[in-house]
Amino acid sequence: MQKIIAPSIGTTLDRFIKNRQLHFPYATGELSQLLQDIALACKILNRDVNKAGLVDINGDLGNFNIQGEAQQKLDVIADDRMIRALTNGGQVCAILSEERDELIEVNNESHYIVAMDPLDGSSNIDVGVSIGTIFSIYRRLSEPGEPVNTKDVLQKGKNQIAAGYVLYGSSTMLVYTTGYGVNGFTYEPSLGEFVLSHQNIRSPENGKIYSINEGGYRSFENPIREYINFCKDQKYSARYVGSLVSDFHRNLIKGGIYIYPKSNQAPHGKLRLMYEANALAFIAEQSGGMASDGCTRIMEIQPIEFHQRSPLFIGSKNMVIKALSYID
Numbered sequence: 001m002q003k004i005i006a007p008s009i010g011t012t013l014d015r016f017i018k019n020r021q022l023h024f025p026y027a028t029g030e031l032s033q034l035l036q037d038i039a040l041a042c043k044i045l046n047r048d049v050n051k052a053g054l055v056d057i058n059g060d061l062g063n064f065n066i067q068g069e070a071q072q073k074l075d076v077i078a079d080d081r082m083i084r085a086l087t088n089g090g091q092v093c094a095i096l097s098e099e100r101d102e103l104i105e106v107n108n109e110s111h112y113i114v115a116m117d118p119l120d121g122s123s124n125i126d127v128g129v130s131i132g133t134i135f136s137i138y139r140r141l142s143e144p145g146e147p148v149n150t151k152d153v154l155q156k157g158k159n160q161i162a163a164g165y166v167l168y169g170s171s172t173m174l175v176y177t178t179g180y181g182v183n184g185f186t187y188e189p190s191l192g193e194f195v196l197s198h199q200n201i202r203s204p205e206n207g208k209i210y211s212i213n214e215g216g217y218r219s220f221e222n223p224i225r226e227y228i229n230f231c232k233d234q235k236y237s238a239r240y241v242g243s244l245v246s247d248f249h250r251n252l253i254k255g256g257i258y259i260y261p262k263s264n265q266a267p268h269g270k271l272r273l274m275y276e277a278n279a280l281a282f283i284a285e286q287s288g289g290m291a292s293d294g295c296t297r298i299m300e301i302q303p304i305e306f307h308q309r310s311p312l313f314i315g316s317k318n319m320v321i322k323a324l325s326y327i328d
């Protein structure tokens with residue numbers, strides 16, 4: 001046979017998902033299709049993000065979401081893109097979105113529920129800084145055909161079937177887990193494909209980067225201030241993009257800790273448990289890292305509200321343990 005000399009482009013996301021599905025003889029293909037629907041929505045969103053400075057995408061809409069935050073145009077575009085792709089794909093029975101007060105009911109015959117942050121890092125949209133999309137996937141507890149109820153949605157993070165994010169940065173990457181390790185795929189625009197570039201990502205147990213908005217230093221509780229001082233004494237690098245996905249991803253690859261603590265202004269922290277903290281906690285743990293709210297493992301927290309907030313300590317295992325040692 002003639003020798004193949006063309007450089008391989010690597011494994012595409014679709015092929016990777018298909019190959020993985022073969023490991024699960026009972027698999028129906030629903031989850032595989034759902035992951036591909038999310039990837040498709042993010043490919044289209046990537047195109048919108050790349051032109052975020054242009055008039056029809058730029059600026060806020062003058063509306064406020066249930067969090068009381070001004071909705072940026074791209075927040076709503078991202079929300080629409082994701083909901084459209086998930087609805088057309090038909091593999092979800094309900095969607096919980098940061099940008100919608102209520103649950104969106106879709107195909108009641110399906111097994112899966114998606115909780116999502118369609119556009120993470122909204123304050124960075126108009127200034128060309130990296131932003132992301134975050135998603136969590138759960139299997140409903142009620143039977144297909146029955147009405148979806150809050151119990152189906154308000155499940156602990158440890159019940160996630162899959163979770164991931166897409167980072168729209170210097171390159172666009174999709175990183176996800178189904179509970180069997182973490183893999184990263186870089187978007188190849190000329191092919192329109194996500195290609196496996198980071199196989200079986202392992203988070204370094206130690207790091208030299210800490211990510212926290214020190215502008216809130218005076219409103220942080222003493223243990224947080226002491227940990228920040230410890231990081232300074234260790235001459236760690238302070239890195240804070242202000243987009244959770246970007247800060248988390250950098251620390252996942254290089255080693256580091258991201259902290260969004262509770263404070264006088266934010267008694268429960270800022271980030272949302274269902275579609276920010278839980279998803280990244282699953283990725284962190286699957287890559288050997290750790291995620292806590294300061295006293296409880298994030299994935300063990302029983303959610304009580306769709307949009308509830310939680311303090312977040314996440315990243316390299318030994319750094320999170322060290323930070324928590326100041327709180328105990």
Ligand SMILES: O=P(O)(O)OC[C@H]1O[C@](O)(COP(=O)(O)O)[C@@H](O)[C@@H]1O
Pocket residue numbers: 069098117119120121122123213242243244245270271
């Ligand atoms: O400006 P602050 O208070 O540091 O908050 C920044 C954090 O808020 C967020 O922007 C919240 O996410 P959204 O942009 O999805 O609302 C995170 O991405 C980021 O880490």
Ligand SMILES: [Mg+2]
Pocket residue numbers: 117119120121244276
């Ligand atoms: Mg967010």
Ligand SMILES: [Mg+2]
Pocket residue numbers: 075098117118119120121122
């Ligand atoms: Mg958001």
